[in-house]
Amino acid sequence: MVRALTILILYELIGTILQQGTGLPVPGPVIGLILALGWLLKFGPPDGDLRQAAQSLLKYLGLLFVPAGVGVVSELGVLKQNAPAIIIAIAVSTTLGLLVTGVTMQWFLSRREAKPHA
Amino acid sequence: MHSLLPFFHVWAYLQTQPLLGLAATLCAWELACMLDIKAGHKAWTNPTVLAVLMLVAVLLLTGTSYQAYFTGAVYIHFLLGPATVALAVPMYANWPAIRRNFVPILVSLGAGSVVAALSAMIIAHLLGAPRAIVVSLGPKSVTTPIAMGVAQELGGIPALTAVFVIITGMFGTLICGPLFKAARIKDWQAQGLAAGTAAHGIATSHMIRLNETAGAFGGLAIGLNGVVTALVLPVLVALLGL
Numbered sequence: 097m098v099r100a101l102t103i104l105i106l107y108e109l110i111g112t113i114l115q116q117g118t119g120l121p122v123p124g125p126v127i128g129l130i131l132a133l134g135w136l137l138k139f140g141p142p143d144g145d146l147r148q149a150a151q152s153l154l155k156y157l158g159l160l161f162v163p164a165g166v167g168v169v170s171e172l173g174v175l176k177q178n179a180p181a182i183i184i185a186i187a188v189s190t191t192l193g194l195l196v197t198g199v200t201m202q203w204f205l206s207r208r209e210a211k212p213h214a
Numbered sequence: 215m216h217s218l219l220p221f222f223h224v225w226a227y228l229q230t231q232p233l234l235g236l237a238a239t240l241c242a243w244e245l246a247c248m249l250d251i252k253a254g255h256k257a258w259t260n261p262t263v264l265a266v267l268m269l270v271a272v273l274l275l276t277g278t279s280y281q282a283y284f285t286g287a288v289y290i291h292f293l294l295g296p297a298t299v300a301l302a303v304p305m306y307a308n309w310p311a312i313r314r315n316f317v318p319i320l321v322s323l324g325a326g327s328v329v330a331a332l333s334a335m336i337i338a339h340l341l342g343a344p345r346a347i348v349v350s351l352g353p354k355s356v357t358t359p360i361a362m363g364v365a366q367e368l369g370g371i372p373a374l375t376a377v378f379v380i381i382t383g384m385f386g387t388l389i390c391g392p393l394f395k396a397a398r399i400k401d402w403q404a405q406g407l408a409a410g411t412a413a414h415g416i417a418t419s420h421m422i423r424l425n426e427t428a429g430a431f432g433g434l435a436i437g438l439n440g441v442v443t444a445l446v447l448p449v450l451v452a453l454l455g456l
Contacts, residue, residue, distance in 0.1 A: 104296035111299070121448035123363025125298035130441060132302035142303055150303035153296060157415065158262040159243045160294050161358040163287030165266035165380065166239075167373025169273050170280050174347065175374070181341035185351055186378060189334035190386050193355055193412030194393055197326025197435075201404035204318035 100149030107132045229278065235286025242268045255423075260416060263380055294359040301357070301437045308434035319407065319438070324446075326411045327439050330355045331447055335454060345456055346371050352447050354378035357414045360440035368451055379414065386413025387420045402428040410435025 110131060112124030120127070136142060142150070153160075168175065175182070228234045246264035253259040273283055284291070305312075312319055334351045343351075350370035353361040358379045365375035386409065394405050406428030409417035418432030 101296060104299045107299045107302075108295040121367045122444045123298075123360065123367055125295045125363060126360055126441060126444040128295075128299040129302050129305075129437075132299050133305055136302060136306040137309065142306065147303055150300035153293065153300045154304065157297055157358070158260075159239075159265075160290060160297055161362070161376055162239055162243060162262060162265045162269065163235075163284060163291040164294075164358070164362055164373055164376045165262060166269045166273065166283060166287065167280060168266070168377045169270045171371060171374055171377075174344075174371075175377070178338075178341075178343045178347050181338045181343040182347065182351070182378070184341060185334045185338040185343075186354065186382055187385060188337055189330045189351075190355065190382050190412050191389060191393065192333050193326045193330030194386060194390055194408045195397055196329045197322045197411045198394060198399035198404050198408030199397055200322035200325055201318060201407050202399045202401055204315075204322065205401045205404060 097145065097149055100146040103146060104128075104132075104149065104153075229282050230285075232286035232289065235283040236289055237286070238269060238272060238283070239265070239287050239290055242272075258384065260380065260384060263384070266377075266380075294362070298359040298363070298440075301360075301440065304433055305437035308430060308437070311430065312434055312438070315403075319434070322404075322407060323411045323435055323438055324442060326408065327355065327442050328446065328450065330412055331443065331450060332454075335450070335456070339454070339456070345369070347374065348456060349451060350374040351378055352451060353443050354382045355412050355414060356440050356443045357436050360444055364444050364447055368448060380416070383413045383416025386417040390417055390420070403431045406431030407435045411439045414439075 107128035108125050109128075111126065111128030114120070114127050115122065115124040242265040243261065245268065246261040249264055250256075250259045250261045269283070272278070273280065331352050334354060335348050338348045338351050346369070349368045350365050352368065352370070353364040353375060356364065356379070358376055361375050361379045362372040365372050390405070390409050390413070394400075394408070399405055399408065402425045406418070406421050406425070409421045409428070410432035414436050418429060418436060421432045422429030
């Protein structure tokens with residue numbers, strides 16, 4: 097568990113160093129994620145220890161963003177002032193996102209069914 | 215009155231220590247999970263939402279500042295970084311499925327991702343929201359640790375993004391069923407991919423309960439859209455001239 101956590105933190109560290117060094121607007125941990133995925137694809141599956149640590153962390157992802165979510169307490173004023181804009185933006189964009197992804201993927205899958213040899 | 219003095223003393227001491235914020239966060243989470251189980255995992259009993267609401271109420275009622283709370287909560291918050299890297303493990307497990315349908319998945323997910331982010335930012339901007347809110351809305355379809363990191367990089371407010379991400383997840387979960395029916399999106403793969411792309415883990419955990427394939431495609435969409443959004447959103451924000 098400690099070894100796996102060390103590996104994850106090292107990837108985050110390398111990602112953060114690269115981000116700071118290059119000034120890329122991509123978060124350091126995401127660069128770490130891309131590097132870790134690249135490593136796994138090239139050198140084979142994660143061992144049991146890493147798999148277990150990743151599973152445990154992701155199982156409690158909901159808990160991990162509670163502290164940041166509570167930060168809304170300092171933003172209540174801004175949130176209230178812009179409530180209609182925020183609600184409309186989220187409702188419309190989420191509906192569009194679901195539709196565009198779903199319809200496009202459904203189109204690809206139906207096309208394949210229609211032409212089994214394609 | 216005199217007998218209350220030691221109590222105030224202890225309270226004042228605890229407010230400067232990390233222990234209280236940490237204990238409060240863990241207790242709120244456990245309580246929220248119990249309520250969620252009791253209610254049968256409804257979209258509106260999401261444990262993160264319940265825990266955040268409880269803690270916000272406690273902070274407001276006790277007059278505790280967010281900074282005082284965060285000196286303890288930071289120990290939980292810190293784990294978001296390693297958890298983001300840990301997403302590589304389920305993405306690796308899903309890689310055969312991604313490779314088999316590489317072009318359809320990438321095109322569908324990319325289109326949905328860009329449309330969701332662009333429409334959210336344009337609508338908020340047209341309705342007069344300030345830049346910090348508009349930018350914080352951009353990554354709202356993505357899983358929270360990545361969304362907050364992206365918001366931070368673009369000059370948004372990570373705490374607001376966390377709230378937008380949760381609202382998006384709950385809204386997406388509530389409407390995806392009727393929407394898929396109306397738009398004749400019948401295939402579980404397409405449904406799962408759409409849910410994971412537009413409404414991340416909250417909608418995906420809903421799809422997992424309906425169908426295993428839909429859950430797997432939701433899972434791969436969460437990781438892929440996180441990476442795609444982190445790479446593409448800075449370009450979109452620049453194009454919009456925000």
